[in-house]
Amino acid sequence: MKISVIGTGYVGLVTGTCLAETGNEVICVDIDKEKVEKMRNGVVPIYEPHLDVLFERNIKANRLKFTTSLEEGLDHGDIIFLALPTPEDEDGSADLSYVLNVSEEIGKKIKNYKVIVDKSTVPVGTAEKVHKVIAKNASCEFDVVSNPEFLREGFAVDDFLKPERIVVGSSSERATALMKKLYSPFVRSGNPIIIMDEKSAELTKYAANSFLATKITFMNEIANYCEKVGADVDMVRVGMGTDSRIGKRFLFPGIGYGGSCFPKDVKALQKAGKDKNYDFKILTSVIEINSAQKTILLPKIENYFSNDLKGKTIAIWGLAFKPETDDIREAPSIDMMEGLLKKGAKLQVFDPEAMPNIEKRFGNRLNYSESMYAALENADALLICTEWSIFRTPDFSRLKKLLKNPVIFDGRNLYNLNDVEAEGFVYVSVGRKT
């Protein structure tokens, strides 16, 4: 099939590349000339495991092309994916200007039947809006379909190639048939393509992300309470998670959720509720609790140093909002670092992938270390913000030699309490005994 993908951000790039992998002819469109030139030369503009291999293979096979010309993209695809940014407006709602501007152009330029697919996370009613905007100028038939994406950064390729489900919001049989054909290679395992109306599909995405953010937040509250009563949240987590109605995943407590999706989507759904006079009280609490959770370790660090962090050097492991990505959007590490800097601490930081992005944001306010151990040199304490695998089994005796004080503040509960204590460390984590 002939596919066009408008927007080569995270979702667009993964969608385009993975659709090429099953033999479709894909053209990806982006207005950023420099980025398009790089992609033509095989450079993947984001860090995402396994994407580079697929990228190279499909470019070589001539199935994956890039252009800055929207016209070329619109001519090419029978199915046109919109994978455009929907940034957060000042009031928390999703800004649809990119989506609607491109829709306007689509209306003016398409010459034969097309299926326009909303792939971005968009508020309920967007497919209807997109349809109206295109219909103003369109001289041929078209359908608009909502097809939210559920991939996770760091696992995006696997999530796209082997999805647990595909949600398609469509009220046109013609468009539904094309979408089913396009996705059939990805659901050979028997996982479902769930067909529903456009609005329900749009809401499914917000509901799923908000539910997961709530699940994490609930566990963070249980963790905070565990500390009050001397219980161990990791035991509670396992005890709860083995109930299949609850499930083991997304129950890991820590210093809060971040990223480009959960924070934005929870706020957008809360705002969308308000617009319809519906008060999502649970989401208001989730936003509030998560914001406080990000700096939950700060008073504990201060307390250890008798409320004086001036001149103290803190080593930080992990800056990305989660492992296997260089993305730092809404990362808890940012709130922690701002808090520590404000208290006068010096910071020596290390992350396997996110250092360039952090450097762009913090400049010379931080010391950037070459390795996880280099960050510890002459530091007064270690703080862990992201659970990269490399941090899971450190050489504790080396850690002890490098750190001025044997103390670890762990925002992701990486280590077994007894093991770390046996190594002679003071170990402060989330929801467990100190």
Ligand code: UGA
């Ligand atoms: C999330 C969803 O998981 C995807 O299904 C969705 O498609 C995507 O948003 C999106 O809307 O595009 P992502 O933001 O890549 O994916 O990352 P997650 O793996 O979901 O993690 C989000 C945050 O929750 C991270 O900060 C992570 O550290 C935190 N988290 C996750 C926890 O604190 N505890 C957990 O148990 C799980």
